Amino acid sequence: MRRRTLTFGAAAALVVIVLVLWCLTIPATVPAAALPPHAPDVANGRTMFEIGGCTSCHATPADDPQKVERTKLGGGLALKSPFGTFYVPNISPDPADGIGAWSEADFVTALMKGTSRRGRHLFPAFPYTSYAHMTLNDARDLFAYLKTLPPVSGRVRRHDLGFPFNIRRLVGFWKLLFFHGAPFTPDPAQSAQLNRGAYLVNGPGHCAECHSPRNALGAIVESERFGGGPTPDGKGFVPNITPVGLQHWGDDNIAWSPKDIASFLADGMNPAGDYAGGGMAEVIRNTAELSAADREAIAAYIVSLPPRQGPKPPSKKKEPAGAAAR
Amino acid sequence: MFRTVFAVAAIALFAGAAIAQQDPIAARRALMKANGDQAKIGASMMKGETPFDLDKARKIFAAFEEAATKVPSLLPENSKTGGDTAADPKIWQNMDDVKARFAKFDADAKDALAKVSDLDSFKAAFGAIGKNDCGGCHEKYRIKKS
Numbered sequence: 001m002r003r004r005t006l007t008f009g010a011a012a013a014l015v016v017i018v019l020v021l022w023c024l025t026i027p028a029t030v031p032a033a034a035l036p037p038h039a040p041d042v043a044n045g046r047t048m049f050e051i052g053g054c055t056s057c058h059a060t061p062a063d064d065p066q067k068v069e070r071t072k073l074g075g076g077l078a079l080k081s082p083f084g085t086f087y088v089p090n091i092s093p094d095p096a097d098g099i100g101a102w103s104e105a106d107f108v109t110a111l112m113k114g115t116s117r118r119g120r121h122l123f124p125a126f127p128y129t130s131y132a133h134m135t136l137n138d139a140r141d142l143f144a145y146l147k148t149l150p151p152v153s154g155r156v157r158r159h160d161l162g163f164p165f166n167i168r169r170l171v172g173f174w175k176l177l178f179f180h181g182a183p184f185t186p187d188p189a190q191s192a193q194l195n196r197g198a199y200l201v202n203g204p205g206h207c208a209e210c211h212s213p214r215n216a217l218g219a220i221v222e223s224e225r226f227g228g229g230p231t232p233d234g235k236g237f238v239p240n241i242t243p244v245g246l247q248h249w250g251d252d253n254i255a256w257s258p259k260d261i262a263s264f265l266a267d268g269m270n271p272a273g274d275y276a277g278g279g280m281a282e283v284i285r286n287t288a289e290l291s292a293a294d295r296e297a298i299a300a301y302i303v304s305l306p307p308r309q310g311p312k313p314p315s316k317k318k319e320p321a322g323a324a325a326r
Numbered sequence: 327m328f329r330t331v332f333a334v335a336a337i338a339l340f341a342g343a344a345i346a347q348q349d350p351i352a353a354r355r356a357l358m359k360a361n362g363d364q365a366k367i368g369a370s371m372m373k374g375e376t377p378f379d380l381d382k383a384r385k386i387f388a389a390f391e392e393a394a395t396k397v398p399s400l401l402p403e404n405s406k407t408g409g410d411t412a413a414d415p416k417i418w419q420n421m422d423d424v425k426a427r428f429a430k431f432d433a434d435a436k437d438a439l440a441k442v443s444d445l446d447s448f449k450a451a452f453g454a455i456g457k458n459d460c461g462g463c464h465e466k467y468r469i470k471k472s
Contacts, residue, residue, distance in 0.1 A: 066462050236470045252366075263373070267453065268461055273365025275456050277464030 025172020027115035032105040045145025050289040052204040056282045057088045074152030080233040084161035086125040094151035107143040121171035130206035132181030178219035197301025213311045227310020243307040261299035351409035354400040357393040364389040368452045378445040387439040394432035414467045431459040
């Protein structure tokens, strides 16, 4: 009799625990009722599109990155990560294969809560951790702009993730630990330019998502935000853009001025006369489309970042000269 | 005196060729570094930090031309690893594209060398080469390690 009570008690406790965990990981949404009336500003939507870098992941890939059609957001890019490979979805306004049938609330929910239209967690390979800092109106304007782009047909394949990373519900726990989606609050003590720069960098610009190291669960190491780190596929290195990186840069120990940063964001030329390679070249194609004022705001904010030490870039392997010829 | 100069020059030339034979990675890195040093001078003139100088401008494009003609032959199959190379293995899977890019780089540098005359023409040429030739190849085929 006692043993049956014990087993029954244990089962009941288990059910309660599972229920609690289930409730804790319910995907958050933004209901349509929460959206006040708003006349979309498509021009602002385009700005958000450029600084948000949507095309860099969502455009149909081409063999030559310089030949990608930036407004054809058919998806399909493969993003290799320590958790497997993500295949970026189609967000063109195609009603069947893209977001053509989405409501504004669906879009804002995805962008700012990381929840899909069917109410499931989105993997944070989509950087909603940064986009959550956008204003509601900027998100709505972005949606309006995306709807003006050409529809692209073709669904993208599912992600190829290892167990347990492929269980979407578990992202709910990840969000509890690492996702604090608070909207950006301007600092009244700072200039309008600095606030604009802070908003662009931390919100739609999502710069820290590449320029920071990540922990074993793939979340940004907060104490080293902007301190640089390995690229997601592990092959390259993204630099430290706090003053630790930018004040003693390159072979000649150059200090980047805000003017250097702003002009770099316009044409990709760094103070050494070299041109941005790797992932940053893609970013420059976007930031080149912003207004000069926005680039200057970004630059002003970047130089104001607190100095942070990040991970060391991989040390250069020294092999004897001529080894390759053997 | 001339014989000494000639001898030294000949030795340097042969030594350079010998090094290139033995260590293509070091040789191509040296050419790219020379490019970078020249590009720095170009950047400074582009930004108006130093005054425009036609001789300096020509020297920049001459260096670009030298790299464009020499580097393609410094990419043998056995130089994918070893040394301190930032060359992406993709180069060897796309050698036709890589060679075509260097040919374009060479043509653009020759064109710029012939046509540059003032700051405006320099800005146009240097900017275009930097973005399309330098940037395009670096984006696809260089691994940034630091």
